[in-house]
Amino acid sequence: MTTQGQPRILVIYAHPDPQESVANREMLEAITNLPNVTVHDIYAEYPDFFIDVAAERERVLAHDILVFQHPLYMYSCPALLKEWMDMVLSKGFAHGEGNQTQGKYWCSVITTGGAAEAYTPDGYNRCSIDDILKPFELSAALCRMEWLKPIVLHWARRVPAGERQAHAKAYSQWLTSPLGNNFGGVEYGK
Template sequence: MKKILLNLVHPDINQSVVNKRLLDGIKDLENITINNLYQKYPDFKIDAKVEQKLLEENDIILFQFPMYWFSSPALLKEWFDVVLEAGFAYGGSYKLADKSFAVAVSCGGSKEAFSETGKEKKIVEEFLYPFEITANYVKMNYRKPYITYDAEAGLSEETLNLYVKEYVKYIKEL
């Protein structure tokens, strides 16, 4: 069974609705390590060697975060800048080559808003392109993202439960 590293990147997971439920739904799955980056690095001083070791010990690297301004929370960008350094992730040594790279993102807007005819004029996958190209650059296999919508809409228990069920399935299929 493949080992999964879930890098949770939520500035306040305790106040989250969608991401907290998703996390609660998968935390007991076998072979998954949850790495809560905001809890671990509230000062943004990331230990590259610790993070690189985690990456090397796992087969699938999953990033779970809410979409902030059509991207990720700031700590994830800092994590990429510090951890995916030359000599480790690229530039002669591709220590993550052939591992899987996946993204689970929650969007405040609706699926209709994230469409060619909607408010945002683009689908979510287009906003996630920097993650796909990063995976390609370090020779990882980019997987289809898991996307939830309407996080700011006051989702019903039924919808939240469906999201959790779909997320568990998504992770198991990685």
């Protein structure tokens, strides 16, 4: 915990085309100056996909909560984030005989290109966002991490600007007290 009693939060930001992002960029602007939050843009850090595993593990160890912020890509995450998870949270460090992430928290912060109705059994995607994010929840469990309810902004490019701004503000406020605030599990863009 930080000296103010707030958990240390590592936001692992993964967007392969951040210049084109509307919602994720606005969300990052809202959280950049929070004293308990470290924003780590892995596409800026590793444009060649060669991840410094030792440095990344040091970042993980220095934080209490890992927030994975990214757009939903093909029912998953962008490729570099998947590579990061496979390399950094590997057996021997985060699971198996390794337990370095035990007791930490995992929160997925997702933006989608579709409306919330698309993420229902009768919708375009034929399942809920919780179903789509189940592999991430299982990964958190494998790493002995506590799964926090995802934070989702649906219809990220099309949601009205005021709603997008409200989401960014609520995200920032949540990061100041993530374990005592029930913003997790809220879906904007309905």
